[in-house]
Amino acid sequence: MRESAETTPSRQIADSLRSDIASGMLPPGGRLPPVRDLAERYGVSRNTAAKAVAILKAEGLVTARPGSGAYVREPYPIRRLGPDRYARNRWQVTTVDAYADAQKGSAPAQQQGGQTQEVGLVEADEAVAAALGVDVGSQVYERARVMTREGVPTHTMTSYYRQEDVEGTPIADPRPGIAGRGGGFAILAERGLDPHEITEDLSARMPTTEEALLLELPTGEPVVEVCRTARTADGRVIEYARGVHAASRFIWSYTYPIPD
Structure with missing residues (x-):
């Protein structure tokens, strides 16, 4: 046998x-x-x-x-992600709480966050076009960032916007760091496009070779891809974003009432 x-x-x-x-x-x-x-x-x-x-x-x-x-492999501090990270009072915050392990009882340690970015006009693919309500191939602003903690890359986030929503704002400024005084959401709010509702779709997969190198992932580590859609109170989509997160460095945590 x-x-x-x-x-x-x-x-x-x-x-x-x-x-x-x-x-x-x-x-x-x-x-x-x-x-x-x-x-x-x-x-x-x-x-x-x-x-x-x-x-x-x-x-x-x-x-x-x-x-x-x-x-x-040395363990990497874990960051818990939930709806609170989008709270208005955190739009200017560049530090994050990281935990030694996945247990809720562990004490958090503050780490300094940072980012590099590339900003420019690109042609909208099918997903971007569908989210923003524009034609495929239309010119939209792409803001691609690599997020770091204490200088170590943890995830990427690439956001897409209609030209008329962000033209001439700090969101279209390619310099590193958060956009303006409070980040992209604060800039949108200043233009009367207040973020009110967010939808996140999460899926796990293996990284591409480029993603593994960019995030310094060991062989065999998967990533979690997050697709985020931000809307105003009247339902207008003001941002569509795709993020790739090193799976071992994050936990997503949500508390919500059970629907009827």
Whole structure:
């Protein structure tokens, strides 16, 4: 009978190493034994030992450093995202609360946020055109940002606007940082386009090669794509945005009444 994938030697070695990581015997940032040492320890070929390490890399538990070996991935502070991040009193805030782990009891630490950005006119694709109510191929403003915390990239956010809504405003200014004194939403509000309602659609997927490099993701880590539509009180869409978030660095948390 053919041996199942769960009981192959490489899987067994990976399970053993995973337990060592969970217990702290292999601490964050710690170097895994070389493949040749693993092969000797478990009495297997180097190819089998290498497969075990590859399994842990694919799971995002370890990362490879060329010419040095494989190391236990160091945990990254987690940021909880919910509706409160869009509160008007936070439009000027550039610091965020990050947690050591996913448990709600852990104390938050403040981290300084930042962003780089590119702004320009682009042709609206089907999703952008449908959201903004313009023709496909119409010129719209694209504001593409890479968000950082303490200088480390965490996610991207690319927003799209009708030209007439943002022409001549700080939203169309390509300089890094938040737009104007309070960010994009504050600028829209100053123009009488007060953000009132937001719809977010979340989906998980594997990153593209470009996204993995941009966000410095280890092999095997998925991303969460967020599509955001912001509207005024009368239903006019004033922004459509797409964000790509490193899955291990965020938790989305919502509290709401159960509909009838």
